[in-house]
Amino acid sequence: MNDPIWKIELVVPKPTVEIFASAIEPFGLASSRFEIEGSENWRLEAYCAGMPEKPALSAALALAASVAGITEPNVICAPLPETDWLMENLNSFAPLSIGRFFVYPTHYEGPIPCHAKAIRLDAATAFGSGDHETTAGCLLTLTALAQRMRPVIVLDLGCGSGILGIAAVKLWGRPVLAADIDPESVRVARQNASANGVRSRMTVVRSDGVAAGRIRRSGPFDLILANILAGPLIKLAPTIAAQLGRPGHLVLSGLLHHQRPGVIAAYRRQGLVMSEVRRFGDWPTMVLKKPV
Numbered sequence: 001m002n003d004p005i006w007k008i009e010l011v012v013p014k015p016t017v018e019i020f021a022s023a024i025e026p027f028g029l030a031s032s033r034f035e036i037e038g039s040e041n042w043r044l045e046a047y048c049a050g051m052p053e054k055p056a057l058s059a060a061l062a063l064a065a066s067v068a069g070i071t072e073p074n075v076i077c078a079p080l081p082e083t084d085w086l087m088e089n090l091n092s093f094a095p096l097s098i099g100r101f102f103v104y105p106t107h108y109e110g111p112i113p114c115h116a117k118a119i120r121l122d123a124a125t126a127f128g129s130g131d132h133e134t135t136a137g138c139l140l141t142l143t144a145l146a147q148r149m150r151p152v153i154v155l156d157l158g159c160g161s162g163i164l165g166i167a168a169v170k171l172w173g174r175p176v177l178a179a180d181i182d183p184e185s186v187r188v189a190r191q192n193a194s195a196n197g198v199r200s201r202m203t204v205v206r207s208d209g210v211a212a213g214r215i216r217r218s219g220p221f222d223l224i225l226a227n228i229l230a231g232p233l234i235k236l237a238p239t240i241a242a243q244l245g246r247p248g249h250l251v252l253s254g255l256l257h258h259q260r261p262g263v264i265a266a267y268r269r270q271g272l273v274m275s276e277v278r279r280f281g282d283w284p285t286m287v288l289k290k291p292v
Contacts, residue, residue: 246291
């Protein structure tokens, strides 16, 4: 029997968010932060595989409170009810019209807009179903780019479900190389590419960043898509930029608005220039260019 998922939750003032987020991050498999509307406070959450060590958690929060110069916040630490999250996602995933794309689940039996680029996939075990702001921002950005460029080869880095690579094939009919460090994402992306009839033009490989030999042999790329977290985006900036052709376009997403300056600076140091940005809530999607 799998350990239950536990949730750590606390509310802290906005200036202290980074301090407390760093304190709870080591205890969780995943964490998130949300601005509380109409308030100067933010809600922090972390999800753990099994009950976290409460003495260690209390010590970490006490230290964070001391560093932040505030009273230690109240903390909720409790197991989540047992739920089949995958089935919940499948049942709640509704069709989405995003730019030129119509993204729909496999159980959908309704009409498909005649001029849309249809993408059929489920919200499953790999990230990317179109309902998150970062994925939607990338799909809208691809729609805009299609009006002024026709890439010869595309790299979808951190492909997750493969939705962006599939979208690129459907837009331009050109080869796409998709890569992810997670074997399950690689499996799901290959499955989704086949289900959408693009498997012959979309190759999916496992890669830590751009380290895979297939990526190095296939570049440079006219267009690179990277919907991953801010930390990896910054760390990978030199190697991603090296794989981008001249002229080339780089679409970056997966970062929060307050992380944008650090990510932009990392790519400017590689000679790239900002071209455009879209923002959905707290999630920007940016396009950078490598000049000729």
